[in-house]
Amino acid sequence: MDDLDAYIRSRAEGDLFHWDSQVDAAERFGTTLARVEEAALAQGLLPARYQRNRQAISVNDQLTLFRSRVAVIGCGGLGGYVIEELARLGVGTIIAIDPDVFEEHNLNRQLLSSPGTLGRAKVEAAAARVAEINPAVTLLPREEAYAPENGMELLRGAQVIVDALDSIQTRLALAKTCTDLGVPMVHGAIGGWYGQVATQFPGDDTVQKLYRRWVEGKGVEQKLGNPSFTPALVASIEVAEVCKILLGVGEPLHNRKLSVNLLEIIFVSVDMINDPPSAAD
Template sequence: MRRYERNMTTLSLSENESLKNFKVCVVGCGGLGGYLIEMLGRLGIGSITAVDGDYFDETNLNRQLLSDVASLGVSKAMKAQERMGHVNPFIKIHPVTQRLTHENAVEILQGHHLVMDALDNIPSRVTVQNVAEDLGVPMVHGAIAGWYGQVTTILPGDRTLDLIYPAESVKGIEQTLGNPSFTPALVASIQVSEALKILIGRGELLRKKILYINLLDNEFETIDL
């Protein structure tokens, strides 16, 4: 299919064709999540579950790819489905218009090959880590705050978020540093590259380490955990 010919030779023909068989869950359809869904869909990931119980408001317009003036008040998960219908109608988008909680996490996450963390609070991230571990599903974590971002890949049993966030943490520093337009796109692109490496089984992962990004000073540092 000509749609994917520019994936070559980054991917082999067999790798490219295999992507349609994968099912990825993106938890959060805001700043990070919109870009994650966009890039995964353009790559050709066959099935994407888009999870978000929120609706677009005016504060989202500065950074969230799926948001526009006409979408204010619209479900983020449903807009993800609509957007991908225009971008790549061969991709199946399953919108989940509820917040992921401890009570519904197993039902939402089971059956996926990979989970992408695009959340904005630490307890929900930890819930995703715990349930993904129980289900044996890898997870790619990303977070943004102002000029800064971070990415790590978490395989079942790694418990990496326990090393990143202090116990009882609720919100990260994005509450004080804000979120501009450029960090979500950058961090999401690195998350998608990690996701692709997991799915095709090739390349070095950010496993048991974290990539810390400081765009203000142009610093990219990989830290062993």
């Protein structure tokens, strides 16, 4: 790919590499937009779409994100926003897992839903959206339900796993699969004006603590519903956690739970070592 590298350098403007040049390079050298993006980043050139990341995320960090693989379990209220933000952030490979299709009641809050996508598989809509907003990112759609029996295979190779589920039972199973894989899991849950986020690292039992009093059912979401703004906020916090984990920066919500109350604008970080039962129990 020496010719590709030389071409990329010749088309750079300072340390920026613009989208039209990226598209031209892929066509000229018969390769993918992903390969061109990685080649530019490897030379210390920043694809111009990421220039507003520059003060927070270095070019080397952007390359790390592009070479990363993140799995998102659930492509609904939380998952749609998570996928959108991961793609715009520049995470190179996203595994999207969901067996469902869009229904009319999804339209109030699920970013990937529209009247035109009703009846369409959520993972198909996710793939189409990512192809539209950042074609250099690869989204791998998995139109099937996560279960303990298939979890190891579905999630293999992921460096971080994002919980965007609405089932506590499935979430607890996912936490165990993440532990077995030795991979961090970013947990998010929503209900009405409220939400919570926590990050479980291998060897922790954070999610089990959060739901230690759960007996059955899906949790408070079924009682409180979900307006449009709650999943958007909680998903954004989840993506920030993913970014910190992949780049090894900042302080993740390790052994902590962030509780969000948007009705009264109260954010509380709770030490999970001595955590009282969660509102989601």
